[in-house]
Amino acid sequence: MKGDPRFDERWLHEQLKERPALLGLGDLDVRDSERQQPSGGRLDLLLTDPERVTRYEVEIQLGATDESHIIRTIEYWDVERKRYPQYEHVAVIGAEQVTSRFLNVIHLFNGAIPLIAIQLQLVEVGGAHTLVASRVVDLVRLATEEEDEATVVDxxxxxxxxxxxxxxxxxxxxxxxxxxxxxxxxxxxxxxxxxxxxxxxxxxxxxxxxxxxxxxxxxxxxxxxxxxxxxxxxxxxxxxxxxxxxxxxxxxxxxxxxxxxxxxxxxxxxxxxxxxxxxx
Missing domain, CATH: 3.90.1150 (Aspartate Aminotransferase, domain 1)
Structure with missing residues (x-):
C-alpha cells in the first residue's frame, strides 16, 4: 500500500471504518473515528464489542511500524481507559509490517498492557483488491474470570x-x-x-x-x-x-x-x- 497513491492511509482508514470486521477482532461497532485526544492527536478508530464491556483503541499505519506508532497507540489507550474506567480497553496496532525490531518490544508491553498487533496486507484477487489481517501479537490472558476481582451483587x-x-x-x-x-x-x-x-x-x-x-x-x-x-x-x-x-x-x-x-x-x-x- 505504501507508495501507491490509490491505497493511501485515508483509503485504509475508510475501509476499516466501513468494515471493522476486516481486522479479525469479531463483530465490533465503530464508536468513533479520528477521535480527538487531549494531546492534540487523533485516535484512528474506537471500536466496541456490543456484547461485552470492551473497547478497542486502534491505530493504523502504512508501511512498517515504528517507535512513534507504538507510543501513540499506548498513549491513546491509556487516555481512553482513564476517561472510561467502566470498560475493558485493548490497544490495537495495525501496520503493513510489524518488524522483528519492534516485535519483542510489543511482546514485552503485552505482558502489562492488553495489546494486539495486526499486520495488514493488500491482496489482489481476480483484479479486485482486498485487505487481509493477520494477528502477529495476540492478547496475553492475565487472569481467569474467577481470578478477576468481581463486585458481588444480588x-x-x-x-x-x-x-x-x-x-x-x-x-x-x-x-x-x-x-x-x-x-x-x-x-x-x-x-x-x-x-x-x-x-x-x-x-x-x-x-x-x-x-x-x-x-x-x-x-x-x-x-x-x-x-x-x-x-x-x-x-x-x-x-x-x-x-x-x-x-x-x-x-x-x-x-x-x-x-x-x-x-x-x-x-x-x-x-x-x-x-x-x-x-x-
Missing amino acids: RAWWEGKSSSTALAIVDDVIAQANELVGDAEEHYEPKYNKHYIGLSRNGKTTNFMAFRPRKKHIIALFKVPEDEETTSNLEEAGLDVIPYDSQWGNYRIRLVPGDQGKYREQLDPLTERAHKQYHS
Missing part, C-alpha cells in the same frame, strides 16, 4: 439491570445443567457478579458456564475450545451464535425466551463439554 440488582424474563432463562439453563452434571446434594447455583452471572457449588466458584442477561435475552457463555464442527452444528441448528470470545475461551450464544428448551439438543452437549473441560 438477584434484585440484576432484575433491575436486565429483567425477570431474562433471569428466568438463566434459571432454566442452570436447572438443565444440574440435570446433566449436578448431583442431588450439591447443585450449581447462580453467583451474581456485577458484569456477569457465574456459577458456584458449595460456595466455590465454578464458571464452566456464565451469563450476561439483557432486557429481552441473555448471552450464555460456555467455556469450550473453538472448533469448526461445533460452530457449524450450532449455527445450522438455528442458534444465534455470537463470534467466539478468544480472550476468555467461551462460545457465546444469544438466547431468547423458549430457546433454552427449543435447542436443548444442542445446548446439553455444550454444557457437558464445558463442565468436563473445566474440571479436567
Whole structure:
C-alpha cells in the first residue's frame, strides 16, 4: 500500500471504518473515528464489542511500524481507559509490517498492557483488491474470570439491570445443567457478579458456564475450545451464535425466551463439554 497513491492511509482508514470486521477482532461497532485526544492527536478508530464491556483503541499505519506508532497507540489507550474506567480497553496496532525490531518490544508491553498487533496486507484477487489481517501479537490472558476481582451483587440488582424474563432463562439453563452434571446434594447455583452471572457449588466458584442477561435475552457463555464442527452444528441448528470470545475461551450464544428448551439438543452437549473441560 505504501507508495501507491490509490491505497493511501485515508483509503485504509475508510475501509476499516466501513468494515471493522476486516481486522479479525469479531463483530465490533465503530464508536468513533479520528477521535480527538487531549494531546492534540487523533485516535484512528474506537471500536466496541456490543456484547461485552470492551473497547478497542486502534491505530493504523502504512508501511512498517515504528517507535512513534507504538507510543501513540499506548498513549491513546491509556487516555481512553482513564476517561472510561467502566470498560475493558485493548490497544490495537495495525501496520503493513510489524518488524522483528519492534516485535519483542510489543511482546514485552503485552505482558502489562492488553495489546494486539495486526499486520495488514493488500491482496489482489481476480483484479479486485482486498485487505487481509493477520494477528502477529495476540492478547496475553492475565487472569481467569474467577481470578478477576468481581463486585458481588444480588438477584434484585440484576432484575433491575436486565429483567425477570431474562433471569428466568438463566434459571432454566442452570436447572438443565444440574440435570446433566449436578448431583442431588450439591447443585450449581447462580453467583451474581456485577458484569456477569457465574456459577458456584458449595460456595466455590465454578464458571464452566456464565451469563450476561439483557432486557429481552441473555448471552450464555460456555467455556469450550473453538472448533469448526461445533460452530457449524450450532449455527445450522438455528442458534444465534455470537463470534467466539478468544480472550476468555467461551462460545457465546444469544438466547431468547423458549430457546433454552427449543435447542436443548444442542445446548446439553455444550454444557457437558464445558463442565468436563473445566474440571479436567
